[in-house]
Amino acid sequence: MPVVRNKKQGATGVNSVFDEVYGLLGEPGNDLVMRAIRDGMAPVGYTCSYVPEALLSAGQLFPVRMRAPGAAGTEAADIYLSSVTCSYVRSLLEYAMDGRYDFLRGWAFAASCDHLRRLYDNLGRLVRPGFIHILDVPHKRGAAAVAWFAEELRIFAAALGGHFGTDTGPGAVAESIRDLNAFNARLRAIGELRKLDVPRLTGGEFHALMLAAGASPKKLFAGILDDLERALRGRAPAKKFRARVVIAGGQLDDPAYINAIEDQGALVVADRLCTGSVPALAPVPEGGDPFAALAAHYLSRTSCPRMMEDHDARVRDIIALAREYRADGVIVQTVKFCDCWGVEITPLARALRDAGLPVLRLEREYHMGAEGQLRTRVQAFIESMGK
Amino acid sequence: MHSRVRGVANRMTLTGYQAKNLASILLMGAKHGPFDMLRDIRRYPWLMDLLGVNGLLARLVENREGTYRTAVALVIEEVTRGMVDLLEGMFHRGDRLVIHEDMVPPEILHAMGLQPWMPELLGILLPMLNPRAMERYLDAAENQGVPPDICSLPRATMGVAYRGEFPPARAIVTSNLPCDGGMASYTVMQKITGLPAFRLDVPYDVSSERAHAYFAGELRAMIAWLEEHTPGRMDWDRLRDICGRRNRMAELELEIWDMIRAKPAPMAGEAISLSHLWGFNVMPGRPSAVRMFERLADLTRKSLARGKGANPREKHRVLLWNPPTLHYIDLFVWAERAYGASCIIDSMSFNRQPFIDTSSPETMLRGLAHNIMNGPMARHTRGPAANYFTDMFHLYSHFSMDMIWIAGHIGCKNTQALNGLLREDCRARGIPLLIIEYDLCDPRIVPRDGIRDQVDHFMENVMKEKRRA
Numbered sequence: 001m002p003v004v005r006n007k008k009q010g011a012t013g014v015n016s017v018f019d020e021v022y023g024l025l026g027e028p029g030n031d032l033v034m035r036a037i038r039d040g041m042a043p044v045g046y047t048c049s050y051v052p053e054a055l056l057s058a059g060q061l062f063p064v065r066m067r068a069p070g071a072a073g074t075e076a077a078d079i080y081l082s083s084v085t086c087s088y089v090r091s092l093l094e095y096a097m098d099g100r101y102d103f104l105r106g107w108a109f110a111a112s113c114d115h116l117r118r119l120y121d122n123l124g125r126l127v128r129p130g131f132i133h134i135l136d137v138p139h140k141r142g143a144a145a146v147a148w149f150a151e152e153l154r155i156f157a158a159a160l161g162g163h164f165g166t167d168t169g170p171g172a173v174a175e176s177i178r179d180l181n182a183f184n185a186r187l188r189a190i191g192e193l194r195k196l197d198v199p200r201l202t203g204g205e206f207h208a209l210m211l212a213a214g215a216s217p218k219k220l221f222a223g224i225l226d227d228l229e230r231a232l233r234g235r236a237p238a239k240k241f242r243a244r245v246v247i248a249g250g251q252l253d254d255p256a257y258i259n260a261i262e263d264q265g266a267l268v269v270a271d272r273l274c275t276g277s278v279p280a281l282a283p284v285p286e287g288g289d290p291f292a293a294l295a296a297h298y299l300s301r302t303s304c305p306r307m308m309e310d311h312d313a314r315v316r317d318i319i320a321l322a323r324e325y326r327a328d329g330v331i332v333q334t335v336k337f338c339d340c341w342g343v344e345i346t347p348l349a350r351a352l353r354d355a356g357l358p359v360l361r362l363e364r365e366y367h368m369g370a371e372g373q374l375r376t377r378v379q380a381f382i383e384s385m386g387k
Numbered sequence: 388m389h390s391r392v393r394g395v396a397n398r399m400t401l402t403g404y405q406a407k408n409l410a411s412i413l414l415m416g417a418k419h420g421p422f423d424m425l426r427d428i429r430r431y432p433w434l435m436d437l438l439g440v441n442g443l444l445a446r447l448v449e450n451r452e453g454t455y456r457t458a459v460a461l462v463i464e465e466v467t468r469g470m471v472d473l474l475e476g477m478f479h480r481g482d483r484l485v486i487h488e489d490m491v492p493p494e495i496l497h498a499m500g501l502q503p504w505m506p507e508l509l510g511i512l513l514p515m516l517n518p519r520a521m522e523r524y525l526d527a528a529e530n531q532g533v534p535p536d537i538c539s540l541p542r543a544t545m546g547v548a549y550r551g552e553f554p555p556a557r558a559i560v561t562s563n564l565p566c567d568g569g570m571a572s573y574t575v576m577q578k579i580t581g582l583p584a585f586r587l588d589v590p591y592d593v594s595s596e597r598a599h600a601y602f603a604g605e606l607r608a609m610i611a612w613l614e615e616h617t618p619g620r621m622d623w624d625r626l627r628d629i630c631g632r633r634n635r636m637a638e639l640e641l642e643i644w645d646m647i648r649a650k651p652a653p654m655a656g657e658a659i660s661l662s663h664l665w666g667f668n669v670m671p672g673r674p675s676a677v678r679m680f681e682r683l684a685d686l687t688r689k690s691l692a693r694g695k696g697a698n699p700r701e702k703h704r705v706l707l708w709n710p711p712t713l714h715y716i717d718l719f720v721w722a723e724r725a726y727g728a729s730c731i732i733d734s735m736s737f738n739r740q741p742f743i744d745t746s747s748p749e750t751m752l753r754g755l756a757h758n759i760m761n762g763p764m765a766r767h768t769r770g771p772a773a774n775y776f777t778d779m780f781h782l783y784s785h786f787s788m789d790m791i792w793i794a795g796h797i798g799c800k801n802t803q804a805l806n807g808l809l810r811e812d813c814r815a816r817g818i819p820l821l822i823i824e825y826d827l828c829d830p831r832i833v834p835r836d837g838i839r840d841q842v843d844h845f846m847e848n849v850m851k852e853k854r855r856a
Contacts, residue, residue: 082800082807308574342533343568349532
């Protein structure tokens with residue numbers, strides 16, 4: 001559902017671009033995806049930020065970050081995954097069993113958490129995609145882990161190349177890395193506009209942009225970025241907010257959630273989520289062995305608690321992010337039943353508070369619900385910060 | 388007359404083993420000194436629950452006779468002695484105490500002259516002794532913000548740490564096993580204890596040589612880290628001895644497993660499951676654990692020769708999958724009596740473990756790596772679903788089972804998420820399947836009556852048995 005914002009400021013150009021962006025979020029296979037398929041491109045779905053997009057961007061392939069927009073019930077998926085599995089994962093299986101992802105030519109998983117591993121097992125048996133692969137991602141960094149993961153990526157690239165008949169060799173992957181770095185730099189520049197005292201775009205808008213970019217073929221989405229960059233230059237600042245917040249945590253792919261937070265007066269200036277821009281948009285080093293570069297780059301991402309040695313780094317990174325974007329507080333949102341975040345959040349919140357950052361912990365289901373409760377808690381959080 | 392003699396013998400077995408257990412505990416108290424013992428009971432209130440061991444013994448030998456009764460009793464005796472040894476280490480060797488997660492077996496720590504302390508052991512052992520023992524720890528963790536849906540074993544263990552009831556230690560060694568909740572719990576425990584920690588990274592698919600080499604490298608790194616952070620030094624000869632004795636245990640266990648394929652099974656229940664759980668996970672290569680398996684093998688041979696079976700009323704052979712119902716550990720004492728349903732073997736006992744090649748440090752590390760990676764919680768619970776189903780159906784046919792019971796621990800999301808596929812597979816194979824809904828450590832979720840009711844309904848409606856009186 002498009003959310004038109006800043007009308008009073010006459011930013012109709014920006015708003016029409018955002019209408020287009022929101023329009024890409026209504027279905028798993030959006031118009032750009034379908035156009036790319038008609039042009040002979042092959043979408044490969046992925047479910048975790050530890051799957052390198054560069055590998056899924058070689059040749060005629062393009063990555064689609066999997067979402068289940070509008071998911072409400074998960075009755076069929078619950079039969080297989082049970083009701084104590086994360087509702088993101090259940091929603092994906094529900095949609096897959098409903099044939100909503102039949103446009104995909106393949107699936108790429110990371111053995112990143114218990115829930116996604118079991119989604120891989122169930123989806124493989126119940127849907128039987130033409131191509132399905134799971135990456136064995138180490139839980140720590142270090143030379144041995146990087147070497148292991150680089151080999152995993154080579155195996156994955158060979159599997160993709162073999163199945164799709166496309167070049168996934170080092171040269172092609174290096175080219176994909178260059179293209180993605182350039183694309184991500186443009187997104188990053190837009191996201192950094194939120195560092196301004198009164199930014200020209202909201203956190204909800206930027207989140208929608210990130211999601212639409214992840215759910216679309218980058219080559220076709222670039223035109224939207226062109227339009228947006230032009231329109232944002234002339235856009236008046238967004239309304240004055242009462243507080244600036246960083247949002248952190250796990251899977252979140254619904255701008256309505258951030259809009260609900262911002263409607264209470266808390267501007268989301270930075271996002272450190274599975275689906276967020278930090279650290280996802282950081283450039284992959286170019287030159288040398290692209291598989292080794294990707295392995296080192298992805299394992300240096302400490303944003304998910306699955307990286308078992310990096311709790312302190314996560315705390316430091318969130319604090320640094322809050323300082324960089326001059327945030328007043330941190331909202332940590334987690335999807336219910338996520339064990340990694342569920343355990344992590346207690347020491348994390350304590351450490352952030354010890355560093356002087358107010359913290360709001362929110363546990364939620366994947367689909368948007370309990371909006372009234374969310375608004376009340378955000379209001380109270382803003383007031384508790386004296387804003 | 389004959390039954391009276393048998394009754395006297397049964398009572399003597401129980402009394403004899405109870406006396407031995409009591410003597411072990413009293414001796415430990417005497418060595419520690421009454422003042423220190425009282426101080427430590429206040430400091431570690433869970434010590435009081437351990438005194439319930441003879442009550443557990445009485446429950447587990449009820450209605451069991453002869454070699455079966457003796458076998459179960461000697462397993463409890465070994466558990467008691469082993470626990471006493473662990474406690475004495477905790478009391479007297481604190482400068483060498485290393486906290487290790489339950490999926491990191493202690494062979495290497497012993498070989499390095501370190502004193503292992505597995506904190507999850509409390510969550511495993513205490514509910515067997517006192518079904519409600521972990522409630523205070525579960526509630527403590529939840530009060531600190533740990534979600535109630537996290538597996539109750541790591542949750543209870545975090546609760547012990549939050550209540551300050553961990554012994555002082557030098558270091559922590561842990562891993563990414565057995566599940567995300569277990570892995571993440573060590574972040575909390577490290578924060579509370581302030582100890583340095585080493586984390587072993589176990590690959591997802593444990594079947595490749597590449598995975599074994601990677602994990603053996605992890606073990607080497609752990610040894611180097613322990614030498615840096617503790618007084619422990621690796622003694623490869625000592626490790627060779629431990630692995631050699633562990634191999635002997637495995638040899639005896641394999642012989643027992645061959646014998647229990649017979650119908651009726653000459654040994655069953657906790658004589659199979661608890662002996663493995665304790666022997667291979669807590670005391671691998673300990674001389675007394677070898678002796679326990681020697682005696683178990685001997686008792687099984689005798690029982691097989693008599694041809695009557697451990698449970699003379701054996702009518703149904705059950706494959707139990709997942710960790711046993713800890714707070715109702717005597718489930719099969721009841722099921723044997725009520726339905727003639729014996730637990731022949733369980734998933735936690737059955738490991739695809741090879742003998743460890745002790746010819747060099749490298750081969751020993753490879754063998755240990757293989758064992759850790761193929762432990763049931765690694766191979767089944769967290770690993771690819773194919774491992775889970777393949778092993779389950781292999782055991783079902785190999786041991787001529789009649790049915791599968793899944794101990795459906797509500798906190799085990801890994802296995803909960805396979806129940807749908809499992810139901811379909813069992814239906815396709817014509818295998819009767821019971822998924823018991825319960826919580827591993829928390830009897831408030833489903834008490835023992837609730838577990839029994841589920842078994843009753845299954846036995847009556849699916850297995851067409853008469854409802855027990």
